[in-house]
Amino acid sequence: MSPAVAIPFHGWVQLVAxxxxxxxxxxxxxxxxxxxxxxxxxxxxxxxxxxxxxxPKESIQVLIGCVVLFSLFARHIRHFRGKELPLGAFVxxxxxxxxxxMVAGVVAPLLGVMVIRKELDRASVVGTLGFFALAGHGLxxxxxxxxxxxVGEHLPALAVMVPAVLLGGLAGKWLLNWFNERLFMIxxxxxxxxxxxxxxxxxxxxxxx
Numbered sequence: 447m448s449p450a451v452a453i454p455f456h457g458w459v460q461l462v463a464x465x466x467x468x469x470x471x472x473x474x475x476x477x478x479x480x481x482x483x484x485x486x487x488x489x490x491x492x493x494x495x496x497x498x499x500x501x502p503k504e505s506i507q508v509l510i511g512c513v514v515l516f517s518l519f520a521r522h523i524r525h526f527r528g529k530e531l532p533l534g535a536f537v538x539x540x541x542x543x544x545x546x547x548m549v550a551g552v553v554a555p556l557l558g559v560m561v562i563r564k565e566l567d568r569a570s571v572v573g574t575l576g577f578f579a580l581a582g583h584g585l586x587x588x589x590x591x592x593x594x595x596x597v598g599e600h601l602p603a604l605a606v607m608v609p610a611v612l613l614g615g616l617a618g619k620w621l622l623n624w625f626n627e628r629l630f631m632i633x634x635x636x637x638x639x640x641x642x643x644x645x646x647x648x649x650x651x652x653x654x655x
Contacts, residue, residue, distance in 0.1 A: 451600070453548075454590035457583040458597050458604060463611035464579040470619050471573030476566055480577050482536035483543075490544020491585040495593060497545065510546060510556050511645030514638060517559040530563050547582045548589065554579065555641040558634065568622060568630040 447455060468475065531539070539560065546553045557578050561571050587597070597604065625633065 451595070454587060454595040455597070455600055455603070457586040457590065459607050459611060460579055460583040461587060462608050463615065464576045464583060466612055466615045467576030467618075468573065468580050470615055471569055471576060474567070474569040474573040475577050476561070476563075476570050476574040478533065479536050479561065479574055480581075482533060483540040483578060484581055485537050486541035487544045487581055488585055490541040490546075491548055491582075491589050492544075493541075494545040494548025495589045497548070507645045508650030510553065511642040511650065514555045514559055514642035514645075517556075518635060518638060518642075531560050536560075543578070543582060544585065547586055553582070555638050555645065558638050562631070562635070568625060568627055568634075571630075571634070572618075572622065 543553050543557065546556070554575065557575055558571075561574050561578075566574060587595075591597075622630070
């Protein structure tokens with residue numbers, strides 16, 4: 447698929463996957479974060495749609511990967527240790543994520559860093575990230591539909607992927623019960639580092655060459 451098709455199609459698949467995740471973890475969502483994040487998200491999506499054809503996707507993905515790595519490693523620097531993103535910062539974060547979600551299509555690692563908070567346990571992290579993604583991808587598919595994307599042309603691929611993500615969501619919730627909080631956070635941060643490196647090296651540098 448070309449980027450003009452892959453990004454909105456990815457939005458449809460993620461809408462189903464994260465809608466299912468929100469349902470499965472509905473009792474654990476951090477609504478105090480979700481409410482703030484959602485305020486400016488639609489405006490970011492509108493700006494992102496405008497920028498979609500103007501910015502190189504590879505450069506944006508390298509930037510996201512670098513921010514994720516910096517944010518993760520900054521947590522281990524004495525000056526930043528124990529500090530979390532202020533609650534008010536989730537308002538402009540929603541705007542920025544709305545833009546990046548349209549241009550790059552992959553912002554989960556960035557959001558994953560932001561929800562590492564003392565008040566959120568492992569189920570709350572998963573559920574809250576699911577709602578963030580549900581809101582972002584829902585607005586994204588609306589924006590691309592207004593821009594002319596027709597998901598009906600890709601129904602065979604969607605029909606294969608939707609059952610898979612539903613089964614994956616159930617399997618993920620079952621696996622989550624095997625993790626304690628400490629082990630989950632270690633695995634979660636390792637996965638974020640790997641995703642960030644993938645964005646920088648494979649999605650950014652290699653594809654730009």
